[in-house]
Amino acid sequence: MTLNKQEFLISSGLRVQTLEFWLEQRWLIPTEAASGTQFSDADVARAHLIRDLKSDLGVNDEGIDVILHLIDQLHGVRQAFALVRAAFDGDSRKV
Amino acid sequence: MAKNPYDVLGVSSSASAAEIQKAYRKLAKKLHPDLNPGDKAAEEKFKEAAGAYDLLGDADKRKRFDNGEIDATAAERPQHHFYRDYADAGDQHAYTSGAGFADFMDSEGAFADLLRRGQRARANRRGEDLHYRLPIEFVESISGATKRITLPDGGTLEVKIPPGLVDGQVLRLKGKGAPGAGKGGSGDALIEVEVMPDRRFTRDGDNILLEVPISLTEAVLGGQIRVPTPTGDVTMAVPKGSNTGTTLRLRGKGAPRRGGSAGDELVKLTIVLPKSPDPELEAFVENWAKGKEFDPREGTL
Numbered sequence: 366m367t368l369n370k371q372e373f374l375i376s377s378g379l380r381v382q383t384l385e386f387w388l389e390q391r392w393l394i395p396t397e398a399a400s401g402t403q404f405s406d407a408d409v410a411r412a413h414l415i416r417d418l419k420s421d422l423g424v425n426d427e428g429i430d431v432i433l434h435l436i437d438q439l440h441g442v443r444q445a446f447a448l449v450r451a452a453f454d455g456d457s458r459k460v
Numbered sequence: 461m462a463k464n465p466y467d468v469l470g471v472s473s474s475a476s477a478a479e480i481q482k483a484y485r486k487l488a489k490k491l492h493p494d495l496n497p498g499d500k501a502a503e504e505k506f507k508e509a510a511g512a513y514d515l516l517g518d519a520d521k522r523k524r525f526d527n528g529e530i531d532a533t534a535a536e537r538p539q540h541h542f543y544r545d546y547a548d549a550g551d552q553h554a555y556t557s558g559a560g561f562a563d564f565m566d567s568e569g570a571f572a573d574l575l576r577r578g579q580r581a582r583a584n585r586r587g588e589d590l591h592y593r594l595p596i597e598f599v600e601s602i603s604g605a606t607k608r609i610t611l612p613d614g615g616t617l618e619v620k621i622p623p624g625l626v627d628g629q630v631l632r633l634k635g636k637g638a639p640g641a642g643k644g645g646s647g648d649a650l651i652e653v654e655v656m657p658d659r660r661f662t663r664d665g666d667n668i669l670l671e672v673p674i675s676l677t678e679a680v681l682g683g684q685i686r687v688p689t690p691t692g693d694v695t696m697a698v699p700k701g702s703n704t705g706t707t708l709r710l711r712g713k714g715a716p717r718r719g720g721s722a723g724d725e726l727v728k729l730t731i732v733l734p735k736s737p738d739p740e741l742e743a744f745v746e747n748w749a750k751g752k753e754f755d756p757r758e759g760t761l
Binding site for chain 1: 484485488489492494495497498510513540541542543544545546547548554555556557558559560561571574575578579611613614615639
């Protein structure tokens with residue numbers, strides 16, 4: 366499921382300026398297709414996370430940068446870890 | 461029965477708005493599922509806390525809850541997917557970073573090899589194949605055509621229908637699917653072509669079948685008639701003494717085959733009498749039939 370910019374704004378409830386800022390900060394990196402910007406389900410969920418951090422947890426913009434950077438590394442490590450687990454379990458298809 | 465939201469947040473029922481927000485933030489920082497990607501239990505606890513905060517963090521809702529107008533079930537948040545559900549799905553996206561273990565990959569040995577291979581596989585993932593359905597006219601399936609599909613995102617895709625295509629055939633447009641990552645390349649567009657039925661033609665393998673009505677005169681005396689083919693009308697000779705069911709063959713007017721040849725069009729004749737009774741014809745046939753014995757049902761019934 367992908368959304369275009371308009372649909373994404375509606376589904377996320379973000380204001381245009383807010384989205385522009387987030388894109389500028391590269392907090393969100395949607396796919397640029399010939400037909401325009403495409404937001405995936407992962408982008409929608411990530412926007413939700415940023416909003417939780419900002420409004421519910423009171424994190425400021427500097428903090429968002431740091432948190433996203435660490436979360437992205439954490440998921441990189443988790444994927445590498447999953448790979449190692451697959452190798453250990455002898456499941457060579459996933460390696 | 462949902463828990464009392466004051467208990468969930470660990471505050472007294474006389475707590476100030478600031479105290480409630482502080483209590484919730486403290487819990488959420490610990491419990492937010494995206495800050496605990498591997499902890500399945502965190503999600504339930506976070507939802508409970510978030511629901512309680514939705515209720516008590518809103519002065520109006522809190523008042524109604526305190527007055528007993530709404531109960532704690534109003535504190536249940538609608539379901540949504542957390543980012544970790546996607547980040548962990550193993551799909552490539554722009555975000556996941558290998559910076560947290562890049563130094564491990566620089567070393568020698570099986571472990572570093574494994575990480576490097578995984579990194580490459582993820583970085584060069586091929587895009588997904590996308591599936592479409594395309595209805596076309598029967599005639600287009602025989603002669604070929606160029607069609608345009610409008611994609612859900614408003615873009616278009618040009619599809620060349622090869623001559624002789626059959627119903628249900630799937631065309632593959634290389635690289636017209638979803639974009640891949642890195643050097644993985646795009647996926648393909650797979651287009652299932654549905655050939656709409658035609659009121660004149662039907663298809664049998666490479667041959668095309670067609671029923672054509674002829675008059676009694678044409679049946680008895682023969683003649684030239686015009687017959688439709690998918691590539692336009694042609695003139696066909698009806699031999700003398702043709703009957704209902706007589707099938708004539710138009711060579712090469714069927715569906716094209718690979719290699720340049722083509723099937724045939726098989727024209728099945730049906731004799732049709734004039735619409736209104738014709739006294740002249742009746743008198744003639746009566747006269748003609750005298751003394752002749754012909755039983756078309758002989759040996760069949």
